[in-house]
Amino acid sequence: MTGRLSLAATPIGNVGDASARLRAALTEADVIAAEDTRRLKDLARRLDLSVSAEVIALHDHNERDRAGDLVQRAVGGQWVVVVSDAGMPTVSDPGFRVVEAAVAAGVVVDVLPGPSAVLTALALSGLPTDRFCFEGFLPRKEGERARALAGLAAEQRTMVFFEAPHRLAATLRAMVEAWGGEREAAVSRELTKTYEETRRGPLVELAEWAVAGEPRGEIVVTVAGRSAQAPTLEALVSEALARVAAGERAKDAVADLATTSGVPRRDLYAAVLAAREDARR
Known part of the structure; x- marks a missing residue:
């Protein structure tokens, strides 16, 4: 029997968004690695599902240690399902290190798509x-x-x-x-x-x-991203000063902005120095 690792998306709020594949995974998996085991049990209750799998906690503090064991279970033929509290595992949630280890070990990895915040x-x-x-x-x-x-x-x-x-x-x-x-x-x-x-x-x-x-x-x-319209010199100076205030070197900020905007570096640097001098007065 060939094992596998599945990343299963869970509802981000409305339990009605649970997919048929998620329901099947929660009832048929051998192992479920959940960010919060209590939330998983509550989700199963609300979905009126009976979970017979071994449920293991998988969170930011233990993922590095648990990844190897979960992958070995898949290597041994078990179906390992990873779920987070809401949405897709690995997206600002645990799961990445398990996938990384699974890929390195040649384990089949698949995704059960679903809700995404x-x-x-x-x-x-x-x-x-x-x-x-x-x-x-x-x-x-x-x-x-x-x-x-x-x-x-x-x-x-x-x-x-x-x-x-x-x-x-x-x-x-x-x-x-x-x-x-x-x-x-x-x-x-x-x-x-x-x-x-x-x-x-x-x-x-x-x-x-x-x-x-x-x-x-x-x-x-x-x-929204920055408009593709060419920024004015005043806007570039303001942006450079904000970056300097945040701890960046003026020369570095000017060099980056000059490259992305097409404004000559010498002109922009001079304008930034003039603005800083005016602010001191």
């Missing part, structure tokens, strides 16, 4: 979907977050982020500082649930809304 929020945002990137959770520390956002300043694809409710306001304010308040964005919460909500508008308006009352539930932030 990333794609659901992207589709709801009203922003361009032809090209996008997923950035997961931004760093929690203010300086690290500012540097991460500065590094995305030239990104032209629509960007999707996960965020915790209590950090949403600070993150949106940081985005305003890094990219300007007029950048279009959307904040989605409680996706597929009864109180699902998506707010759309300029970053500055969304930041004000988040500050006024902390939104609850799981949050996805979708932000």
Whole structure:
């Protein structure tokens, strides 16, 4: 008997989104590696399923140690199913190290597709979907977050982020500082649930809304990429100063912006120095 490893997407809110393949996997698998075993049991209860598989906890703190054992079980002929609390395993959730080890061992790996908070929020945002990137959770520390956002300043694809409710306001304010308040964005919460909500508008308006009352539930932030239109010298100077304030060397920030914008490096550097001098007066 040939074993295999399956990554199974679980509902992100509405249990009715559980696929027939997920239902079969939960009842027929030999081993289920779950991010939270209690949530898995609750999901099975709500789906009215009987789980006979051995259920093993697989989370960020033990995945490195558990990966080898799970792969050996698949090598031995067992069907190992990996599930996260919601959505697709490996996408800001455990599972990557298990897949990495399985691929190295020549184990068959397949996916049972299903709900995705990333794609659901992207589709709801009203922003361009032809090209996008997923950035997961931004760093929690203010300086690290500012540097991460500065590094995305030239990104032209629509960007999707996960965020915790209590950090949403600070993150949106940081985005305003890094990219300007007029950048279009959307904040989605409680996706597929009864109180699902998506707010759309300029970053500055969304930041004000988040500050006024902390939104609850799981949050996805979708932000438009930078316009392909050539930026003005003033905009480039502002972006360079923001990156310098976040800890980047002025020469490095100017070199990067000059390359992406086509503006002569000497002219941009001179404008940045002049702006810094004016700010000191």
